[in-house]
Amino acid sequence: MTDYDPVEVTPLHAEEIERYREDALAAIRAAADLAELQAVRIAHVGDRSPLALANREIGALPPQARADAGRRVNQARAAVMAALAAREAELLAERDQRILAEETVDVSLPWDRHPLGARHPLTTLQERIVDVFVAMGYEVVEGPEVEAEWYNFDALNIPPDHPARSMQDTFWVASPDSGVVLRTHTSPAQARAMLTRRPPIYVICPGRTYRTDELDATHTPVFHQVEGLVVDEGITMAHLKGTLDAFARAMFGPEVESRLRPSYFPFTEPSAEVDLRCFVCRGASVDNPDAPCRTCNSEGWIEWGGCGVTNPRVLVACGIDPARYTAFAFGIGIERTLMFRHGVRDMHDIVEGDVRFTTAFGVEV
Template sequence: MKEKLKAIRQEAIAKIEEAKDLEALNEIKVSVLGKKGALTQVLKSMKDVAPEERPRVGQMVNDTRTAIEEQLEKVQKEIAKRLREEKMKKEVIDVTLPGKRHMKGHRHPNQIALEDLERVFIGMGYEIVEGPEVEYDHYNFELLNIPANHPAKDEQDTFYITKDILLRTQTSPVQARVMETGRMPIRIIAPGRVFRSDEVDATHSPSFHQVEGLVVDKNITFADLKGTLEQFAREFFGPETKIKLRPHHFPFTEPSAEVDVSCFKCGGKGCRMCKGSGWIEILGCGMVHPKVLKDCGIDPEEYSGFAFGIGLERVALLKYEIDDMRLLYENDMRFLRQF
């Protein structure tokens, strides 16, 4: 009996070792462990074994079965592994082929510049607000200390609808509208479309965008304006950016300044973009004129504020090195695709 089991075991293990595939392995399994298998036959002949011998023989049969099963599993794993590897070898792909992309659309460069700008100011606690594009003369000019007959009111600059209603020439009327509400403190950014009677060419458009900023509170200073714009310039144009304030004149701010930033292309060394000066003019700003505060119902003795206005197209054209403003309004896919 013992020899028989040993023989079964040896034969089975030898066959298993030789098996080349899973089918062969299965055949061995059936021929040894199956209902009619060799081992099963041995079990059937247990009745011929003396009763006292039975536990020992039973144990031997079980050992044999376990050994064969273990061997089966081991070889089966090996074969599976080999087969998987063979399969994978056939599955090699050319990984340098292009990826399959879902074609997304593109943001308009003006909009990207605006969102970059808004993000900086939202981070500094500014609320984004909007105002009407068709506006009263009262808000566009009068409340901003630009009285009747001011040269800026000339027909050549402003599109009029009626004597009192016009297409806003600047986003500054939003300042007046926000101040009029009397809610303090004010920290706003007002982006939007403005209109001036300029013929279309590479640097002019009768319709363009401005971004207005306004802060009104107690103890707001000119130094605060400078600090705010410095922070903005660093966030927007890069951490190394410097700014330069030059005295200027706007009717609705006093003191007023024009602001240059160090050229973001050459870093201030002088290049074609900055016309060799190292500086690029980007915005106008100043302390809100006390008359404007007063006319909007704010006591200039108690409150002060600053305002600034940025030409969005100008910034976008510079930032993306676009050489013709007309491209912004043509919507040619070959242009838009680049942003």
């Protein structure tokens, strides 16, 4: 039998193994969450833990002492692993309970807390206007928003030196020499209609237009218009007045107050402005400095649009015989129509995109 020199391996003493075990069990009990428990696992069961290092020292013992030492280390490691598993189960259960409490769904709360979307009132009003004129026998036409200068100005008898062609009034796509503008009105669609149709012509063109206006209570640089054009035999100013009166009643009811105010437009002769009684002050602010009205500037009336009998030069430019046919045209602001219909006091409310303004009109189709 081979003799072995006794080897003293301190980490394998019974009292040291017991201390390692107790330290590990105490750390496991003290772990407050899963992250702390993971740190304890590494410190007391990992490759550099005291029990792992002690296990490596077993090979230094005499053969007759190795079995005893191995049993003590394995029993200690088994106790630590069991304690880790039990504590992990406890912490997982606590975490699940906490998540259930924090993320619980109260089924008694309202289920429709997310408001429904709503179409913009300008869109629905534009469709209402189209319905009014389609019922009167009109056809809806469209035109491009980026328009040729000829359609936007020349065909409508607006001369080259007219102020409307200046950079201060018109958005030119490149420069005034480019011949391309963002349309300042929807009237170019009228010119296109006359060039592609033969009288009688009854058309309207709703759409977006652009002018270099400052945004204020009643103006905006990007706005919507509906243009109307009638070309037929025997058309007079009386037909225009009757059409606008019918349109105004359809929009604002039978009690609406309107007036035609003489004006000037290059493409109509005679021309007029269509005004409606101010819907805010009802005329009470006129000559009354104590009660000014910012909506109508204390004038008592608000411009609704322009109109007139189409200038014969426009008919000639579009290939229509003015000796046989006469015509009328009008252009009405859809934003202002919305303001009159619903008592909107400021154009900012319409264009600034506040969902509280839009949803007040509902999901109208």
